[in-house]
Amino acid sequence: MPSDNAVSSDNAYVALSEGGDDVRWAYGTGFADPLEGVDTAVPAGTDAADLTAYCLMLGDDALIMSHRLQQGCTDAPELEDEVALANIALDLLGQARLLLSRAAAAEEAANGTGGGGPAGDSDGPQRGEDFYAFFRAEHEFRNVRLAELERGDFGELIARLLVFAAWRLAVLRQLTSSRDPVLAAIAAKGVKEVTYHRDYAAQWLIRLGDGTAVSRERAQAGLTAIWPYLPELFTPHEIERRLAAAGVAADPAGLRGEFDDVLAQVLPAATLEVPDVPPRAGVAGRTGRDGVHTEAMGYLLAELQSVARADPEATW
Amino acid sequence: MVSGTGRTVTARAVAETVTDPELPMLTLADLGVLREVAEHDGAVTVSITPTYTGCPALDAMRDDLVHALHQAGFGNVEVRMVLRPAWSTDWISAAGRRKLAAAGIAPPGGAPRPVTGPIPLNLGPPPHPVWCPHCGSARTRLMSAFSATACRSLHRCEACQEPFEHVKEI
Numbered sequence: 001m002p003s004d005n006a007v008s009s010d011n012a013y014v015a016l017s018e019g020g021d022d023v024r025w026a027y028g029t030g031f032a033d034p035l036e037g038v039d040t041a042v043p044a045g046t047d048a049a050d051l052t053a054y055c056l057m058l059g060d061d062a063l064i065m066s067h068r069l070q071q072g073c074t075d076a077p078e079l080e081d082e083v084a085l086a087n088i089a090l091d092l093l094g095q096a097r098l099l100l101s102r103a104a105a106a107e108e109a110a111n112g113t114g115g116g117g118p119a120g121d122s123d124g125p126q127r128g129e130d131f132y133a134f135f136r137a138e139h140e141f142r143n144v145r146l147a148e149l150e151r152g153d154f155g156e157l158i159a160r161l162l163v164f165a166a167w168r169l170a171v172l173r174q175l176t177s178s179r180d181p182v183l184a185a186i187a188a189k190g191v192k193e194v195t196y197h198r199d200y201a202a203q204w205l206i207r208l209g210d211g212t213a214v215s216r217e218r219a220q221a222g223l224t225a226i227w228p229y230l231p232e233l234f235t236p237h238e239i240e241r242r243l244a245a246a247g248v249a250a251d252p253a254g255l256r257g258e259f260d261d262v263l264a265q266v267l268p269a270a271t272l273e274v275p276d277v278p279p280r281a282g283v284a285g286r287t288g289r290d291g292v293h294t295e296a297m298g299y300l301l302a303e304l305q306s307v308a309r310a311d312p313e314a315t316w
Numbered sequence: 317m318v319s320g321t322g323r324t325v326t327a328r329a330v331a332e333t334v335t336d337p338e339l340p341m342l343t344l345a346d347l348g349v350l351r352e353v354a355e356h357d358g359a360v361t362v363s364i365t366p367t368y369t370g371c372p373a374l375d376a377m378r379d380d381l382v383h384a385l386h387q388a389g390f391g392n393v394e395v396r397m398v399l400r401p402a403w404s405t406d407w408i409s410a411a412g413r414r415k416l417a418a419a420g421i422a423p424p425g426g427a428p429r430p431v432t433g434p435i436p437l438n439l440g441p442p443p444h445p446v447w448c449p450h451c452g453s454a455r456t457r458l459m460s461a462f463s464a465t466a467c468r469s470l471h472r473c474e475a476c477q478e479p480f481e482h483v484k485e486i
Contacts, residue, residue: 032375032378034366034369034374034397035397035399036395036396036397037363037394037395037396037397037398038396038397038398038399080459080460080462080470081460083460083462083463083464084460084461084462086462087462087463087466088462090368090370090371090372090466091368091369091370091466092370093370094366094368094369094370094371095369095370097369097370098369098399169435170434173434173435181400182399184400185399185400185402186369186399188400188401188402189366189368189369189399189402189403190369191435192402192486193368193369193486195428195435196461196462196484196486198437199437199438199439199461200461200462202437202439203439206439258434261434262434262437265437265439266437266439269439
């Protein structure tokens with residue numbers, strides 16, 4: 001053991017009983033800004049309001065998908081897979097925290113004060129990660145609809161996770177060379193994590209599809225259920241298009257080939273067929289990126305936001 | 317080191333004693349998350365980098381660093397996040413690897429090399445052997461790429477039949 005300056009971090013109970021002026025509980029002192037000390041200046045020539053909205057898009061994708069995975073994490077075929085789903089959900093939650101914090105910093109740059117910006121019409125002085133997650137209304141969330149869809153069985157969850165991870169990995173890989181150094185750094189970390197998510201989902205989809213008659217039927221049904229929401233992933237919103245032209249965002253329209261190559265390795269190995277179903281249209285062409293969601297989104301947010309809204313002053 | 321205040325250690329030396337909350341056999345320095353400790357006019361700035369973006373241990377690390385430095389007499393402590401370059405298991409020190417193995421956790425192999433094009437899909441077992449930390453056999457099997465913490469995977473040794481964890485390469 002080192003000198004008497006050491007903290008007894010190897011024993012939580014001893015650490016808790018140590019004196020000092022710090023508030024300590026069993027797991028640290030709460031959550032600090034995940035971008036503490038990071039230079040969040042908006043790069044020259046980048047529209048701060050666009051950057052705010054874009055970070056919300058990517059952050060909301062991660063937050064909402066994480067929530068759906070959390071719901072599946074006590075309902076998987078094996079304990080190991082419940083642990084795996086929880087880990088993947090945690091990675092995505094971490095990405096969401098960074099991206100929503102990045103959105104908050106960009107919004108502050110856009111508005112000076114931060115209140116009532118382009119990200120939504122909810123007023124409030126403190127627009128940090130918690131505000132975005134817990135106090136926005138449904139139409140202010142910009143996630144793709146794929147993430148929010150009502151939870152199906154394990155076959156559906158795995159099909160959705162494969163499509164989500166293969167798409168997100170392509171987006172994040174592109175973003176590692178973003179002109180926004182914060183977005184590029186978040187993407188570089190995310191790429192490492194989502195590579196594991198995609199491998200996990202691909203291996204499971206093959207196991208299910210090439211498994212028993214029942215597992216194959218369920219995997220095919222899951223894939224068919226989420227397939228109508230796939231074209232939305234590759235249809236750029238005008239903000240994505242503008243920021244991609246400025247070298248800040250990834251244009252999803254250019255990523256379909258990379259995505260299709262991945263699916264072409266997995267689906268034949270899983271003996272699954274590419275579903276022949278029409279895309280699910282939005283409302284007057286507006287979809288998740290515009291804040292137009294499916295019926296499932298309201299129920300999801302009611303659960304996600306209930307504790308924070310019951311006691312808005314609470315901190316943790 | 318600041319003279320005349322009764323301190324006999326540098327802020328760096330103190331920061332280097334702080335251990336990871338979930339891998340307590342490793343110091344933050346062993347793990348490679350402690351990036352910089354700067355002392356200036358009695359104020360200390362510690363820069364750390366997250367292992368995984370969602371790792372809840374990060375807040376505990378930050379808290380433990382502040383606590384240790386306060387205890388050592390450094391009153392003004394700031395902990396900053398460094399996101400770039402992203403943490404890699406290649407940054408775990410040789411001493412850290414030995415400590416992991418001694419604790420029954422297989423240390424990571426080399427991290428995947430960056431690729432220029434699309435990242436290849438891996439549909440098979442891990443691309444390199446993982447040695448059993450109990451008996452040293454390479455006849456081991458991946459049970460799950462995800463385990464009790466974000467950074468570890470779960471394996472089983474087919475020679476000695478023992479399960480073990482492995483710090484997976486990123």
